[in-house]
Amino acid sequence: MKKPVQNPREVAEFVAIQALNFIAGEPERLGLFLAETGIGPETLRKSAADPHFLASVLDFVLRDDATVKAFAKASELHPTHIAGAREALGDPRWEREVP
Numbered sequence: 001m002k003k004p005v006q007n008p009r010e011v012a013e014f015v016a017i018q019a020l021n022f023i024a025g026e027p028e029r030l031g032l033f034l035a036e037t038g039i040g041p042e043t044l045r046k047s048a049a050d051p052h053f054l055a056s057v058l059d060f061v062l063r064d065d066a067t068v069k070a071f072a073k074a075s076e077l078h079p080t081h082i083a084g085a086r087e088a089l090g091d092p093r094w095e096r097e098v099p
Contacts, residue, residue, distance in 0.1 A: 008088045012058075012084075012086070013051065015075070015082060016054035020044075020048055022070075022071045037053075054089060059086065
């Protein structure tokens with residue numbers, strides 16, 4: 001029996017991989033995601049190993065209420081857990097400058 005994952009970052013990465021599978025499951029949504037990220041389908045699998053890319057996957061899901069709700073239903077996760085996973089991956093877009 002596999003040991004349950006305890007590391008919040010590992011859990012967040014797992015949620016992001018689930019989200020990527022969810023995105024890939026619908027051609028229109030996948031096309032939009034690929035267009036926005038600028039990556040091609042051939043590099044999608046390799047990109048999934050990058051934590052910054054996984055954060056962008058969750059950003060894509062979280063930006064639209066309908067997408068969040070659809071993914072939450074498909075993954076059987078509460079939307080706050082999806083947002084928590086994004087937070088656990090850190091925010092590479094913003095760093096506070098402290099004087």
